[in-house]
Amino acid sequence: HPLDSSKLLVGFDSGLIVLWNLKIKRAEFHFYGTSETLSSVGWFFDGKQFISSHNNGSLIIWNAKGDTKPVNILHPHMSESDLVPRYNMIRKVSWESMRNGEPLLIFSDGLPSDCMMKDAITIIRNNKLKTIIEMKEKIIDFLIIP
Numbered sequence: 001h002p003l004d005s006s007k008l009l010v011g012f013d014s015g016l017i018v019l020w021n022l023k024i025k026r027a028e029f030h031f032y033g034t035s036e037t038l039s040s041v042g043w044f045f046d047g048k049q050f051i052s053s054h055n056n057g058s059l060i061i062w063n064a065k066g067d068t069k070p071v072n073i074l075h076p077h078m079s080e081s082d083l084v085p086r087y088n089m090i091r092k093v094s095w096e097s098m099r100n101g102e103p104l105l106i107f108s109d110g111l112p113s114d115c116m117m118k119d120a121i122t123i124i125r126n127n128k129l130k131t132i133i134e135m136k137e138k139i140i141d142f143l144i145i146p
Contacts, residue, residue: 039053108121121139
């Protein structure tokens with residue numbers, strides 16, 4: 001947790017996410033919104049929400065307190081012409097905030113499975129601007145440096 005070091009998000013392959021309290025040594029909340037395989041989780045800077053990425057190319061936004069149902073389910077590379085969408089796993093997601101408070105989503109892969117690009121980083125600013133940076137080598141990890 002970005003503001004409380006006693007809280008930890010634990011994500012499981014099954015799609016289950018647990019907000020674990022290290023002080024009291026038990027789970028505070030369980031989040032389970034999809035049967036899709038979970039690949040990563042990332043906090044928003046204020047600790048009020050977090051995001052998860054999945055093997056079907058989806059991103060799910062969650063509230064960290066109270067409601068354990070998804071706030072929003074995003075399919076960032078889906079087009080209106082997709083009848084049976086097939087996407088690669090989003091391997092890692094990072095949810096950042098720019099200086100002006102504008103949200104910034106950065107994630108690796110998640111492209112359509114029939115896409116010629118196989119390794120890419122996607123950047124979405126304010127749900128509008130989408131930038132795809134194709135890489136020549138397989139992406140293992142990335143780190144955001146403000």
